[in-house]
Amino acid sequence: MVRKADFNPDIPLPPGLTVTAIQKAIDYIEKGLTDLIEIYLEQANVFSALVGIYGAKALDATSVYEKNRHLDLAQQRFPDLRKKGSGPNPSPLMSLESKASKRAWALQSHFDHSGWYIVWRYLVDPTMSLEEGKPVIIWRIDVIFLRKEDWKYEGSNAGSAGGGRTHTFGLKNPAQKLKGRALYQRKDVRLIGGKAVPANGD
DNA sequence: TCCCGATGCTGGAGGGGCTA
DNA sequence: TAGCCCCTCCAGCATCGGGA
Numbered sequence: 001m002v003r004k005a006d007f008n009p010d011i012p013l014p015p016g017l018t019v020t021a022i023q024k025a026i027d028y029i030e031k032g033l034t035d036l037i038e039i040y041l042e043q044a045n046v047f048s049a050l051v052g053i054y055g056a057k058a059l060d061a062t063s064v065y066e067k068n069r070h071l072d073l074a075q076q077r078f079p080d081l082r083k084k085g086s087g088p089n090p091s092p093l094m095s096l097e098s099k100a101s102k103r104a105w106a107l108q109s110h111f112d113h114s115g116w117y118i119v120w121r122y123l124v125d126p127t128m129s130l131e132e133g134k135p136v137i138i139w140r141i142d143v144i145f146l147r148k149e150d151w152k153y154e155g156s157n158a159g160s161a162g163g164g165r166t167h168t169f170g171l172k173n174p175a176q177k178l179k180g181r182a183l184y185q186r187k188d189v190r191l192i193g194g195k196a197v198p199a200n201g202d
Numbered sequence: 203t204c205c206c207g208a209t210g211c212t213g214g215a216g217g218g219g220c221t222a
Numbered sequence: 223t224a225g226c227c228c229c230t231c232c233a234g235c236a237t238c239g240g241g242a
Binding site: 105170 | 230
């Protein structure tokens with residue numbers, strides 16, 4: 001259950017975005033992903049992408065922010081969401097990127113764009129000890145405006161000789177930037193060993 | 203038509219630093 | 223000194239566009 005008391009009213013939000021819209025989005029994500037838990041067990045990284053997609057979809061439905069109507073651009077280009085009426089090339093203040101992660105602080109992207117970022121921090125609770133019927137729980141939401149200088153380049157040795165992925169950008173000192181600035185924080189989830197776990201699970 | 207690079211989304215492991 | 227926290231680096235899978 002999403003409680004209003006778990007929201008911090010002092011956290012600034014992107015223009016037009018409301019706590020109510022985010023509250024509905026949490027509900028949408030948690031319900032929507034209940035049947036997709038098998039995907040997490042199969043491929044966790046794909047599941048994280050799904051959480052981010054559901055987040056964007058939910059805000060598209062519940063807020064004044066909308067997804068790019070050109071499917072290919074929506075899938076590939078920054079931002080995920082833009083304020084309705086802000087045109088095809090919204091300013092950073094009107095741009096909202098939806099990201100999801102199991103990790104407590106880290107934030108990575110292939111770009112270092114300026115704009116608003118909403119990060120859905122989730123945990124998978126197959127025992128449903130936190131909430132009956134909800135194996136996926138959004139336990140914290142970070143909403144922050146990031147500038148180009150907040151990102152650091154993280155290179156890659158990928159090339160013809162081998163290697164894995166392409167380069168990424170990572171948020172500089174994410175814990176320092178995000179600590180105490182969560183818009184939403186469940187009190188029944190604790191960080192232990194850098195991992196989010198149900199507080200009633202110990 | 204096929205291949206490769208760019209871009210989208212992430213997680214895991216290991217090591218260094220800090221603190222109790 | 224051990225445990226915890228955080229950062230860095232390496233890992234995966236997907237789609238799309240452009241060039242050969």
